[in-house]
Amino acid sequence: MFLQYFGLTDNPFSIAPNPDYLYMSPRHKEALAHLTFGLRESGGFVMLTGEVGTGKTTVSRKLLQQLPDSTQVAMILNPTLSAIELLATVCDELNIETDPNQASLKYFTDKILRKLADNHNAGKNTVLMVDEAQHLLPEVLEQLRLLTNLETNREKLLKVVLIGQPELQQLLKRNELRQLAQRITARYHLLPLNADEVKAYVNHRLNVANGDVSVFSPATVRVMYRVTAGIPRVINLLCDRALTLAFTQQKPVVKKHIFLAAAEQILGEDVVQQRLRSRQTLIYAGIFCTAMVGGYLWGMA
Numbered sequence: 001m002f003l004q005y006f007g008l009t010d011n012p013f014s015i016a017p018n019p020d021y022l023y024m025s026p027r028h029k030e031a032l033a034h035l036t037f038g039l040r041e042s043g044g045f046v047m048l049t050g051e052v053g054t055g056k057t058t059v060s061r062k063l064l065q066q067l068p069d070s071t072q073v074a075m076i077l078n079p080t081l082s083a084i085e086l087l088a089t090v091c092d093e094l095n096i097e098t099d100p101n102q103a104s105l106k107y108f109t110d111k112i113l114r115k116l117a118d119n120h121n122a123g124k125n126t127v128l129m130v131d132e133a134q135h136l137l138p139e140v141l142e143q144l145r146l147l148t149n150l151e152t153n154r155e156k157l158l159k160v161v162l163i164g165q166p167e168l169q170q171l172l173k174r175n176e177l178r179q180l181a182q183r184i185t186a187r188y189h190l191l192p193l194n195a196d197e198v199k200a201y202v203n204h205r206l207n208v209a210n211g212d213v214s215v216f217s218p219a220t221v222r223v224m225y226r227v228t229a230g231i232p233r234v235i236n237l238l239c240d241r242a243l244t245l246a247f248t249q250q251k252p253v254v255k256k257h258i259f260l261a262a263a264e265q266i267l268g269e270d271v272v273q274q275r276l277r278s279r280q281t282l283i284y285a286g287i288f289c290t291a292m293v294g295g296y297l298w299g300m301a
Contacts, residue, residue, distance in 0.1 A: 002247035012209035013240040015233060022058060023204045023232075025197045031059045031188045035161065036066065038186025039127065044148030044156040045183050047133075047172075048163045050190030053233030056163050059190065060129060063161070070123055076130040083143040087112065090128060090147075105143070113150050116157040126158050133164035138176055145180040192230030195222070201232060202239065215243070219256040227263045227275050238263050 003011060012021065024032070031048060038046030050056045064073060074093030081089060087108035091098050096111050119126045128144070130136065136144075150157045162168060166189070172181045193201055199221050203213040216224070216239075228234040239254075241262035246254045263272045 002243045005247045006211060006215055006243060008206075008209045008211045010209045011240065012205040012211060013236040013243070015236050017057060017061065019061065021205050021208050022062070023201050024058070024062065025055075025193055025201065027191055027193070027197070028055055028059050028062075031190050032062055032066075034186045034188040035059070035063050038184075039063075039067075039159050039161070041185040044145070044158060045160045045162060045180065045185065047168065047184050047187040048161070048190060049166055049168050049187070051192065051231065052165060053231040054190045054192055055232050056190055057131070058232075060131070060161070060163055064129075067127065068125065071125040071127055072119055074126070074128045076128065077132070079130055079132055079136045079140070081140065082137070083140045084108065086140050086143065093128075094126070109143075109147070112147060116147075116150050120152070120157050127161065128158060129161040129163065131163045133162040134167040134171060135164075136171070138171070138174060141171075141177055141180055145183065148183065193225075193232065193235075194230060195225040198225045198228070198230055198235065201235065205236075214253070216254045216259070217256060220254050220259045223256050223259060223276075227260070227267070227272055229275070234267075237266050241266055 003009070014021075035046050035048060048056055048059060067073065072094060074090050076086065076089060076093070079086070084103065084105055087105065088098070088103065090096075091108055091111055094112065094115050096115050098108065098111060116126055128147075130144075144160055148156050148158050148160060162184075169189070171177070172184075199213070202216065202221065202224070206213055206215065213221070220242075224235065224238070228238060238259065242254045242259045245258050245262050246252075249258070251258065260272060
């Protein structure tokens with residue numbers, strides 16, 4: 001709707017995972033480096049956690065792009081499975097032929113272990129990537145650990161990438177999962193973007209769509225960080241709505257009040273006001289502490 005009005009060739013703030021708009025902030029690059037290092041180690045698990053919308057999928061897709069061509073990847077996108085259902089899904093992902101009349105944990109496990117050995121003998125690596133891993137049941141995680149028991153003198157034949165929300169960290173602290181937790185060779189918690197990264201993120205996406213960051217006023221970019229808390233998915237949602245509002249009002253620039261109106265439509269007025277007040281509280285606290293220290297030093301003089 002607003003593309004032609006703002007001279008854009010595409011919607012820069014669509015939440016669809018378009019690789020053309022991939023922005024790897026320093027935090028995302030660091031997360032990718034940790035995971036890449038972990039997969040090269042001899043252990044069986046690497047883990048990436050982060051709040052909803054911080055870009056875990058972005059990192060995982062980039063990781064997949066960097067894996068050697070000799071790597072076979074199995075993707076589990078819906079982890080709310082029983083142990084036997086998960087093993088059956090792994091068989092499907094690894095193109096393992098199975099007999100539906102012999103569905104059992106031992107049957108599927110034997111099939112997978114045989115496939116891992118065949119891949120290794122053929123010079124192939126095998127990686128299992130589990131998204132939304134915080135939903136995995138403890139017994140399912142234990143089954144994954146057992147799959148990584150197959151190893152040579154130098155490395156595991158199956159590497160597992162666990163991607164999930166912060167609850168995954170708590171899940172792995174359970175006593176019955178301590179053996180699995182000890183096998184995680186790399187872990188990284190992805191934090192939201194900081195203020196400078198938010199500006200760079202918005203600028204990057206606009207540039208890809210042949211736009212210009214000046215479509216958002218400097219005050220808008222500053223308040224954008226406070227309202228979105230630096231979460232990329234929220235930035236996309238709010239910027240898309242703000243551009244729509246600016247278009248309907250025939251405004252060439254998204255001013256601060258337009259962006260806040262868009263934020264209230266998406267997040268709710270109470271949430272927006274709370275985030276703005278939190279920032280003001282920190283500022284007032286800083287001023288108060290500075291005044292107290294200044295008064296103390298003045299009194300000591």
